[in-house]
Amino acid sequence: MDIPLLGTIYLPISGVEIMAWKLILLGFCVGVIGGFFGVGGAFMVTPALNVFGFPMAYAIGTDMAHIAGKSIVATAKHRKYGNVDMRLGLLMIVGTAIGIEGGANFIMWLEKVGRVDIVVRYTYMVLLFGLSSFMLYEYFKLTKGTSTDKSKPVSDAGTSTLALKMQSLKIPPMIHLKVSGFHISMWVVLIVSAFTGFLAGFLGVGGGFIRMPSLMYVIGCPTRVAVGTDLFEIVVTGAYGAFSYAMKGRVELIAATVMLIGAAVGAQFGTLATQYVKGLKIRxxxxxxxxxxxxxxxxxxxxxxxxxxxxxxxxxxxxxxPDFLEYVKTEGAKVSSLKAQVAEWLLFHKAEAQAWIAQQSDVIVHARAMEKAWNAYAGYLMLGAAVGLSILIIMKMIAGIKLEKKLLAEKVVV
Known part of the structure; x- marks a missing residue:
C-alpha cells in the first residue's frame, strides 16, 4: 500500500482516514517526552488519537504498538549514557507482571459489582493530582532561596526519606545495583514493582507515570537512572500489551508504523535532553x-x-x-460479557447509532453533543501539552549543547 508521507491515509482495520503528518507529529512529540521522562505517554497519545477519530480500543492498542517500538530506541540511547540499571529493570519486570494480573482480576470483580468506571476514574485522578502536587511541592521547597543564593546548588532532589528506609531493610537476598549506586533487598524491589504493576493493570495504562516516581521516591534511583530503567521495562510491557491488543484485532499497524517514524527521531532528542537538564527540573x-x-x-x-x-x-x-441479535449468535460469542458485546457492536455501527441519537429528544441530542465536546477538550489539552512540552525540552537541549560548546571553547583558549 502506498503511504504518502504528508497526505491522507486510510486505516483499514478501524476504518479511519487521517493525515499522515498528524501521526508523525504526535509520534515525534511523544517520542521526545517519553525519552525525557521515561514513560510510554499513553496518557497523552490515547486521548489525542481519540480526537483524531480512533475508537478508544484502537487508540489504546495502536498506542501500545507505537510505545514498544519507541521505547527500544530511547532505551538504547539511555543505556549509552549509563542511565539504565538492567538488574533493577529485570526484577521490576517480574514484579510488574505479577501485579498486572492482580490488577486485571480486580477490574473483573469491579465489573461484576458495577463500580469499575467510577473507581478507576477517581483513582486515576487521585494519583495524577497527588503525584503532581507532591513533586511541585518538593521542587519549590528545594529551590526556595536559590535565586538569590547562588552558592546553593540545585541539581537533583537526592534520596527521599522513604527510599532510605527501604534501602535500610536488610531482608536477604540483598542485591547491589551498581548503576543506581546502592544495595537493597530484592523483596523490596519485587513488592514495589508488583504494587505499581497492580495499579497499571487496574487503571489499564502502561504504568510509566506511576513506576518512574516509585523508582525515585520509594527505591531511591537518581532521576536519570529512573527514566532510563523505566523505559527498559516499558519495552517489555509495551510489547506484551501490543501483542495482546493485536490478537484482538485492535492495533492499526499502519498508524503505529507512521507514528514510529516521528517517535524514533523524537526519542533521540528527548534522551539527549536529559544530559543537559538537571534532575530536579525533569521532576x-x-x-x-x-x-x-x-x-x-x-x-x-x-x-x-x-x-x-x-x-x-x-x-x-x-x-x-435484529442486527445485534444476529451478531451475538455469530461473532458475539468471542466477547466475554453482554456489556462488551454492546460496545463491540456499536464500534462497527457508529452510523446507525448516530442516526438513532438524531431521532431522539433534544435532551439526548444535546447530551451526546456535550459528551463529544468534552472528550475533544480532553484530547486537545493533551495534544497541546505534548507539542508545547516537546518544544520546551528541545529548546533546553539546544541551550545545553550551546553552553557545552562555549565552555569547551573557553577551556581550549585557556
Whole structure:
C-alpha cells in the first residue's frame, strides 16, 4: 500500500482516514517526552488519537504498538549514557507482571459489582493530582532561596526519606545495583514493582507515570537512572500489551508504523535532553505534565456524566436491534460479557447509532453533543501539552549543547 508521507491515509482495520503528518507529529512529540521522562505517554497519545477519530480500543492498542517500538530506541540511547540499571529493570519486570494480573482480576470483580468506571476514574485522578502536587511541592521547597543564593546548588532532589528506609531493610537476598549506586533487598524491589504493576493493570495504562516516581521516591534511583530503567521495562510491557491488543484485532499497524517514524527521531532528542537538564527540573516538568493529565481526566469525567443521560436508552435499543441479535449468535460469542458485546457492536455501527441519537429528544441530542465536546477538550489539552512540552525540552537541549560548546571553547583558549 502506498503511504504518502504528508497526505491522507486510510486505516483499514478501524476504518479511519487521517493525515499522515498528524501521526508523525504526535509520534515525534511523544517520542521526545517519553525519552525525557521515561514513560510510554499513553496518557497523552490515547486521548489525542481519540480526537483524531480512533475508537478508544484502537487508540489504546495502536498506542501500545507505537510505545514498544519507541521505547527500544530511547532505551538504547539511555543505556549509552549509563542511565539504565538492567538488574533493577529485570526484577521490576517480574514484579510488574505479577501485579498486572492482580490488577486485571480486580477490574473483573469491579465489573461484576458495577463500580469499575467510577473507581478507576477517581483513582486515576487521585494519583495524577497527588503525584503532581507532591513533586511541585518538593521542587519549590528545594529551590526556595536559590535565586538569590547562588552558592546553593540545585541539581537533583537526592534520596527521599522513604527510599532510605527501604534501602535500610536488610531482608536477604540483598542485591547491589551498581548503576543506581546502592544495595537493597530484592523483596523490596519485587513488592514495589508488583504494587505499581497492580495499579497499571487496574487503571489499564502502561504504568510509566506511576513506576518512574516509585523508582525515585520509594527505591531511591537518581532521576536519570529512573527514566532510563523505566523505559527498559516499558519495552517489555509495551510489547506484551501490543501483542495482546493485536490478537484482538485492535492495533492499526499502519498508524503505529507512521507514528514510529516521528517517535524514533523524537526519542533521540528527548534522551539527549536529559544530559543537559538537571534532575530536579525533569521532576518539575513531569509534575506539570501529570497536573495537565489530571485536568484531562476531569474533562473525560464531565463527558461521562453527559453520556449517562442517554447510555441506558442506547443500550436498550442496541439489544433489541435484529442486527445485534444476529451478531451475538455469530461473532458475539468471542466477547466475554453482554456489556462488551454492546460496545463491540456499536464500534462497527457508529452510523446507525448516530442516526438513532438524531431521532431522539433534544435532551439526548444535546447530551451526546456535550459528551463529544468534552472528550475533544480532553484530547486537545493533551495534544497541546505534548507539542508545547516537546518544544520546551528541545529548546533546553539546544541551550545545553550551546553552553557545552562555549565552555569547551573557553577551556581550549585557556
Amino acid at each position: 518539575l516538568y513531569f509534575a506539570t505534565t501529570m497536573l495537565l493529565a489530571g485536568v484531562s481526566v476531569i474533562f473525560k469525567h464531565i463527558a461521562g456524566t453527559y453520556k449517562k443521560v442517554y447510555s441506558s436508552d442506547l443500550n436498550a435499543w442496541v439489544k433489541a436491534n
